[in-house]
Amino acid sequence: MSGTTVLTDAARAVVRVAHERRSADDVLGSSAAIRAIALGTLRWYLRLAPAIERLLTRPSAQMAPAVHALLVTAAHQIVYSRNAPEGVVDAAVDATRALGAPRASGFVNALLRRFVREQAGIFATIDADPAVRYAHPRWFVEALGREQRERRDDILAGGNERAPMTLRVDLSRSSVAQAQAACAARGIAAQPLAGYASALVLASPVAVDELPGFAEGIVSVQDAGAQLAATLLAxxxxxxxxxxxxxxxxxxxxxLEVAGGEIDLLAVDDDADRLGRVAANLERLKRHARLARLDLRDPGALAGEAPFDRILLDAPCSATGVIRRHPDIKLLRRAADIPAFARLQRTILQNCHARLAPGGLLLYATCSVLAGENATVVDRFLADTPRARRAADPVQLWPGLRAPTDGFHYALLTKTDPT
Ligand SMILES: C[S@@+](CC[C@H](N)C(=O)[O-])C[C@H]1O[C@@H](n2cnc3c(N)ncnc32)[C@H](O)[C@@H]1O
Structure with missing residues (x-):
């Protein structure tokens, strides 16, 4: 694939995320080169777009979205790749034709040549603003500043790092040491992670079909922080x-793995396509669960089910704890999403807790780092629900520059007997 084709296709993906608000997973295919450029551009979009803006005489809103996305994507290549800037500019000029905007070629050429010359001065000015320097949305930077003043910069810088690829070993079928040795035999370096019994962190990512034991379901790919859910719920x-x-x-x-497969597990989701992926995952793991497509906002959704001894509620959330894996979150989330998620989380939590057996455990989990989706939701629910109690102190895993895990919140709750 030529440099122009890769740049064009990456810009096409960027325009769909930045202007049409689609998720990167939806719009990106499997080409590693296109994914790397598009995800890199999305990671730094909120620093690069203001830099481009500085060179415009008219607001970027008046520009064709495809041309704007091309400028930002080319700027990413100029700043963050080893490619020669002149080659990137030439490829961007050629890409205007492929994007159906040949009349923009002179403008793209002139603007990117200025960007190459003036970038150091532009960044020296605009980087004074932490939202620009760290390329994160302003509402999120402000919320973190209010809630986590000490950690803010570490979390923001960590959001721009590449997350490690971490394996989960099915301890009922292999020890972590055995899985590590099997990896080593294939030249894949991996290390266990203290405090995470089934985790093996790879030195660099590999394709899953190269992983020994993946096809057989002995290892799966899962962030170590996500592995805490089943450990805590036990x-x-x-x-x-x-x-x-x-x-x-x-x-x-x-x-299923922590219980040796010997539980009656009902796996619910309201998204039929995504439930299909649960089925495929279980098939690879050779494990069984009952699957049901249900909308858990409905208080009657689980009416036919006897009470549960354990409930995992991995609630829909802003996913602000996994920005390093999904940089498109920076562009897709809005401040107003947080109270909307909180209402949904509260409703689902209430409906699930209603189906918990007395003395049972419910683990409320999010991959959010914002109190509005974590402590606030749980504390209000506890205040309003006489039979709900905390069963342990909440756990917050912070993502960050030195963090071995993504950001997760876990709150273990229980239910008292009826009075
Ligand atoms: C954070 S994801 C779950 C990730 C999953 N637990 C895992 O570890 O792979 C949240 C899920 O909630 C589902 N969801 C959102 N609203 C829902 C609702 N009203 N009822 C049931 N599921 C819902 C979404 O489709 C999404 O799959």
């Missing part, structure tokens, strides 16, 4: 377990 053989927001099934598989 379902035991014979229990009735609900995985309330299960798709794509990463934690469903782990719940």
């Amino acid at each position: 379902p035991r053989a014979g229990m009735r377990v609900l995985d309330a927001c299960a798709a794509p099934g990463g934690k469903t598989g782990h719940l």
Whole structure:
């Protein structure tokens, strides 16, 4: 694939995320080169777009979205790749034709040549603003500044790092040391992670079909922080377990693994396509669960089910703890999403807790780092629900520059007997 084709296709993906608000997963194919450029551009978009803006005489809103996305994508290549800037500019000029905007070629050429010359001065000015310097949305930078003043810069800088690829070993079928040795035999360097019993962190990412034991379901790919969910909930053989927001099934598989497969597990999600991915995951793991497409906002959704001994509620959330893996989140989330998620989380939490057996455990989980989706939701629910109690102190895993895990929040709750 030529440099122009890769740049064009990456710019096409960027325009769909930045201007049409589609998720990167939806719009990106499997080409590693296009993915790397598009995801890199999205990672730094909120620093690069203001830099481009500085060179415009008219606001960028008046420009064709495809041309704007091309400028930002080319700027990413100029600043963050080893490619010669002149070659990037030439490829961008050629890309205007492929993007159906040949009349913009002179403008793109002139603007990017100025960008190459003037970038150091531009960044020296605009980087004074932390939202620009760290390329994160202003509302998020401000929320973190209010809630986590000390950690703010570390979390923001960490959001621009590449996350490690981490494996989960099915400890009922292999020890971590055995899985590590199997990796080493294939030239794949990996290390266990203290405090995470089933985790093996790879030195560099590899394709899953190169992983020994992946096809057989002995290892899966899952962030170590996500592996804490099944560890904290600790379902035991014979229990009735609900995985309330299960798709794509990463934690469903782990719940079955920690209980040796001997639980009655109901995996629920309201998205049929995503439930299909749970089924595919379980097939690879050779594990069984009942799958149901249900909308858990409905208080009657689980009416036919006997109470559960364990419930994992991995609630839909802003995903602000996994920005390093999904940089498009920076462009897709808005401040107003947080109270909207909080209302949804509260409703689903209430409906799930209603189906918890007295003395049972419910783990409320999010991959958010914002109190509005974590402590606030749980504290208000506890205040309003006489039979709900905390069963342990909440756990917050912070993402950051030196963080071995993504950002997760875990709150373990229980239910008292009726009075
Ligand atoms: C954070 S993801 C779950 C990830 C999953 N537990 C895993 O580890 O792979 C949240 C899930 O909640 C589902 N969801 C959102 N709203 C829902 C609702 N009203 N009822 C049921 N599921 C819902 C989404 O489709 C999404 O799959």
